[in-house]
Amino acid sequence: MNERYRSGVSEFIDNIKNLQRSFLASFLRSGKPTSDKSRAALMFNNFFLHIQGVKTHINTLRPTYTFGLGIISFFLLIIVVVSGVMLMVYYNPSIERAYNTIKDINYVVFAGRLLRNVHKWAGEGMIIFVMLHMTRVFFTGSYAKGREFNWIIGIILLILTFGLNLSGYMLPWDQLAYWALVIVANIIQSPKEITDSLGITQYFDIGGFSKQLFLGGYTAGQESLTRVYFLHIMFFPLFLFIFLGVHFWRIRKDGGLTKPENLEQVGGDTGYASRPEKTGGVFPTFKTYGLMELARGKTPAVDKDIENTVPSWPNLLLAEFAVFILTLAAVIVYSFFVDAPLREPANPLIPENPAKAPWYFLGLQELLSYSAFMGGVGLPGIALLGLALIPYLDREKGHVGIWFSNRQGVIEAVKALFVGALVNVGLLAFVVNFGWFRNWWPNIPQLLITLVNPGNIWVGFMIAWSLWVMRKGSTRMGAIAMFTMFLVSFLIFTYMGTYLRGPNWDFFWSKSQWPVH
């Protein structure tokens, strides 16, 4: 009787008492993750977690397989975004105030210097880790078997990462920023070299037009800073997040991370992850479930190798959390000791000598010193196109998920490493010692230099070498040779531009030999 006449007030009071429990229940939906089912439910009921499978293959958790490079890049992005939003509170994109706001961030914002360092180093760390991630994906052959498109998305993300870093480099409006802006504007203008050579610049000045579009005028000034700011905080991040969403979604759709056909045979040490329960759990181990099951068909993971999967909660999430804290700690430790550079205020009359782009573009700047068009547009274009086409030109499906595919892959990679380094260094040594066409024949047409310069010769050599490797072996071996050489030359050119080039882009063995200003 009492229950029937239970008043609304007492129910209301009960509800208040149960508030914590009912809120938690509504938040978690499936209760505490104590069983396989509730663990699965936890994953697919959470907006942020549902992008990941409810079960994770133990190969994915193997540290020596992925080294966590992709997820580190993502965590770096999170750190960059959070610190960037904080910096936006103080930064002001006006050429009169930008420099002073950065100074104030350094001097009077609590932990402002650290904040700026974190933003800077996490951003540059992204370049390193995105490239390493690409290297990992390439050498484990993870662009094959339905993952071709995601590889292209990855290339786009790499470009956006470069764009974000570069545009951020220009915001403090100090000498580094201003002259990097000028250099980049002139790289953008470099197609003029081709139109000049063809004599069509006055009708079709694509280079000049792009430069004006970028600078918002003919010279670098307030309009340019406004545009760079827009690129940095709106344009690039927007597209980065869109493509990042697609990237993650495709990882799920394409069946999670790649893995060897037979993990045990490859000799995977599984000590890093708990052995899966062969018998326990409510779900039969011969079948995976959840969203992954719905995506039957082209998803390689369904119904395969299920006995080697473990619940994502807590295994995968622990690994991710650990890597996140590791990333955060590493960035903060590095930022604690190394300050982000800030030079004198921008001075349009006095260039830095050498006026260098940020380090990740110095490889390009070395190529630019041969030919502005080939270094700025031609070769990077070829390189990016080549990278994007790799999965379509090498369609071998064997050995996916294994570093370097097989023993021959290791040999080819090492061979390409040494041959590439030797030829590349040799080429650079030749150029440094003997110069190039213009030093020999001062009146040579520019078009000839555009077509035949050390950069082009190097790219030609890479293509020839990998074709030669392919002739003896497979397309995969050719791709390994090519990609290794690409990485080697990226490193060598970047090293060259960063450490061996001094004032007037002359060669110096070390910075201590630079003529003192």
Place this chain on the structure above:
Amino acid sequence: MLNEVQDTTEVSRRDFLGLASFGAAIVSALGVFAGTLRIFKPNVYYEESRKFKIGKPENFPLGTVKKLDDEKVFIFSGDDGFYAISSICTHLGCIVYSTETGFQCPCHGSKYNIDGKVVGGPAPRNLSWFEISQSVDGSLIVDSAKEVPKGTKYIFA
């Protein structure tokens, strides 16, 4: 048919390693979060000082009221000393103007008497009185960060 069956191997999170690692990680993550929030308040604001010099006492003849527009304050020089009354309406921050009977806010009609006491309109508080001090060179300093009770007047040589 799916049954709720308890996992046979209960997660042993209570082991020391698990506790220590999650503890360390979560505490530091919270530290980062707290530091991040602290960033919003700089150690010093980039604005005009709230403490300002208004000149020597002799610039304020006895029995006059001077309105300082930039500093948003009325300086009174009476028989029983100097005092400074804020010209910022305590309702929503408009600037009041002085009338014969006191002060009037143009925005929402708040009225104050000659001592800054609310006599009409929506204003919740009396106009603030500020501390006046004298610097070593003899000029007066008004500190609009330091409120003093209504009726505090200062006598300077």
Place this chain on the structure above:
Amino acid sequence: MLNRFYLSLLLISGIVLGAFLLFVGYREISPEWKQYQVEYKNNLIKNAKDDATRERAKEVAIEIRQIYLGKLKRVDRCTTCHLGIENPLMVDADQPFSSHSGDYLKNHPLDKFGCTTCHHGQGRALTKKEAHGLGHKTHWDDPIIPTKYIQSSCAQCHDYKTLEQKGVNNIVKGRNLFQEKGCRGCHKLNKVGGDLGKPLDGIGSQPIAYFPMKHVTGEKTIYSWIKQHFDDPRKIVPESQMRAFLTEEEADLITTYILTLRAEEPPREYRRFMHMPEVKTDGESLYKKYCIACHATGKISVYDEILKRTIPAIKNPAFLKAADDNFLRNVIKEGRTGTQMTAWKISAAGLSDAEINKIINYLSIDRPEEKPERFGFADFTGNVERGKKLYEIRCTFCHGKDGKGGEGLLGINLINPVVQSADPEFLAITVRDGRAGTPMAAFGKKNGLGLEDQDIADLITYVKTLSQKKENLSNDYKD
């Protein structure tokens, strides 16, 4: 179920992160300036005379002090460490607590002028190193100014006359030196002056990158650069042609003046220009302003090692005897191509005709009454071939084989337009009578080296063909 690898990773990362957060927090709450403030506060409490003062001292907040100067677009936080700057009791205290010397703050209150307006340095910075802006690593273009040059800051708002009356003499002395040492013979200021050196407008606020600091000793600042380049121009800039004959004291004075030449001006309400600057426009002053650096007294002609040529003695009576006003006017207005002599006309180095006339009048004070004896060049017919032979015997030693003069040779360049376009009568007289006070000897028969008038006429005829010949030569070469 949780595996040890990731748990250990989490543990280590978590501890490292936590530890560094503590370091960061410590670094943030114990900045350099806080030590100074605590020390100052303790001094105040210790030295308090009575309880009331002590109580007030105890209430002094430990915080960043800043002077926000909206109109000057400056934020000065110097008083965060220089706490006693307005406190008369701190006269004898050591830096950073010492009070400001003199009574400058009386008319230049801190809250209106701040610190960096006069002293320069980086007002926003909060560490000693960065605030003073010394050293390359601070990357600050406007470092703190040494006290001996501080007067240069006064000229931002005050005119020279007022400063002189107030006893702020260094700038005035420096300015006088600047005008008497002929600096503008080579340096432009307000578009007037020679072209050999860099223009001086705004030089005092140029960034450090403008000055080659390689050979500067001590602090590598604009102040050291300017001072040291007065001491020895070629030590600082090896290819410099600058002539500077200054004592140590004069160098400091003129440095003070040079530092007043800043590009930016304070807002109108700060400026106190009561008198127009006094400009001396008599011939002697103009000569000192524009000519004296190269021509010195103008009495004797010597070979100059730096300019690599012999500088004519333009106040030498013998020279003036031969050179009439029109000749001088022509040389001054058009300059001498191929030498350091600038064209001084209004469209080039910027001297008005009136000013040039004043200089010429000043030069001609020393012109002798007597006119040179007439040569009568028009009565002779010169023989080029004979002239050439004579030239090779008599003239090559000083003027060089091709008549160009130049490095290591005593003679002047004969191919230059002024000689080539000069009246042959004038040239003939010069050869005949020589030029006293210069290495040019008299070659005439009467009191010289025995050339007949006909020889001289031949010689002049040949010399007049020198520039022509060069053209022919180059034409030959082209063919």
